[in-house]
Amino acid sequence: xxxxxxxxxxxxxxxxxxxxxxxxxxxxxxxxxxxxxxxxxxxxxxxxxxxxxxxxxxxxxxxxxxxxxxxxxxxxxxxxxxxxx
Numbered sequence: 001x002x003x004x005x006x007x008x009x010x011x012x013x014x015x016x017x018x019x020x021x022x023x024x025x026x027x028x029x030x031x032x033x034x035x036x037x038x039x040x041x042x043x044x045x046x047x048x049x050x051x052x053x054x055x056x057x058x059x060x061x062x063x064x065x066x067x068x069x070x071x072x073x074x075x076x077x078x079x080x081x082x083x084x085x
Contacts, residue, residue, distance in 0.1 A: 030071035037064045
């Protein structure tokens with residue numbers, strides 16, 4: 001029986017650098033949008049609290065927290081798979 005070579009999987013250096021850059025930009029953009037969304041929601045929460053409707057805007061804070069996890073987790077996992085530092 002002929003032995004089958006089993007090389008370790010590795011991305012080409014040019015592809016790895018491009019992938020790291022794309023993932024970093026996507027993560028940065030997503031987190032900037034999340035911070036802007038938090039600021040907007042907090043202002044809306046303060047505004048509605050003065051009108052007596054603050055609890056309606058409070059649920060949006062959890063939505064933004066979930067979006068932050070959705071944006072940051074996959075990028076970190078893919079970076080770990082590609083061997084990003």
